[in-house]
Amino acid sequence: MKYFKQEDEFKLESYAKENSTTIPKYLDELERISHLNTNSGRMVSGWEQGRILSTISKMIRPKSILEIGTFTGYSALCLAEGLQNGGQLISLDINPEWNKIAKKYINQSPYHDSIKLIIQDALEYLLKDKSHYDLIFIDADKERYSQYFEICLDLLNSGGFLLADNVLWSGKVLHENPDKTTASIIEFNRMVYQNTRVENFILPIRDGINIIRKLQ
Numbered sequence: 592m593k594y595f596k597q598e599d600e601f602k603l604e605s606y607a608k609e610n611s612t613t614i615p616k617y618l619d620e621l622e623r624i625s626h627l628n629t630n631s632g633r634m635v636s637g638w639e640q641g642r643i644l645s646t647i648s649k650m651i652r653p654k655s656i657l658e659i660g661t662f663t664g665y666s667a668l669c670l671a672e673g674l675q676n677g678g679q680l681i682s683l684d685i686n687p688e689w690n691k692i693a694k695k696y697i698n699q700s701p702y703h704d705s706i707k708l709i710i711q712d713a714l715e716y717l718l719k720d721k722s723h724y725d726l727i728f729i730d731a732d733k734e735r736y737s738q739y740f741e742i743c744l745d746l747l748n749s750g751g752f753l754l755a756d757n758v759l760w761s762g763k764v765l766h767e768n769p770d771k772t773t774a775s776i777i778e779f780n781r782m783v784y785q786n787t788r789v790e791n792f793i794l795p796i797r798d799g800i801n802i803i804r805k806l807q
């Protein structure tokens with residue numbers, strides 16, 4: 592439940608941003624460019640979610656991060672802020688056009704040596720991946736969230752965190768006759784909740800982030 596009036600929402604968002612540590616210029620520009628130069632600007636994490644990802648990553652201090660769904664690189668740049676010295680973030684996507692934008696902005700950032708972009712279908716990549724990660728962010732094709740979860744759980748170190756975006760799917764998870772994509776997200780959330788290898792918390796901000804911790 593919100594503690595403020597609906598009509599004050601935008602003003603309060605601006606107030607929150609103005610009273611929070613200023614973010615790097617390249618992130619503000621990348622958010623703007625993601626809206627201007629792609630037809631899918633809505634997908635970019637943006638300031639609020641970006642700061643949450645950055646803060647979580649800084650609390651974990653991961654050595655290795657895997658991201659499924661680069662888009663224009665905004666979330667990768669935010670997650671990379673928490674990497675340990677010498678740590679690495681691998682980000683997967685299938686869209687070469689959006690990848691060019693990601694590359695350009697990553698090259699302008701202090702993280703150009705720590706972020707590796709791979710253009711490949713995520714499932715194809717994951718099925719051959721033998722690495723282990725401290726933090727995984729799932730933010731790609733929703734129909735495969737459950738498959739990604741099962742594979743990623745084995746790639747995640749004990750005590751590691753897996754974050755999954757869009758788990759409230761614009762509120763459609765409440766629909767009685769959900770469409771295929773919504774049904775996949777409902778199934779994913781159920782699967783996580785029932786899995787005894789993890790504990791989780793759905794953070795109901797923006798489109799919902801499922802924060803999942805691997806127990807052992």
Ligand SMILES: C[S@@+](CC[C@H](N)C(=O)[O-])C[C@H]1O[C@@H](n2cnc3c(N)ncnc32)[C@H](O)[C@@H]1O
Pocket residue numbers: 634635636637659660661662663664665666667683684685686689711712713714730731732
């Ligand atoms: C919501 S966007 C990612 C947004 C980004 N994480 C951010 O917060 O700025 C989802 C991305 O997943 C990618 N994607 C969709 N299906 C994929 C697949 N099978 N393998 C890898 N990436 C995929 C899309 O091309 C798109 O760039």
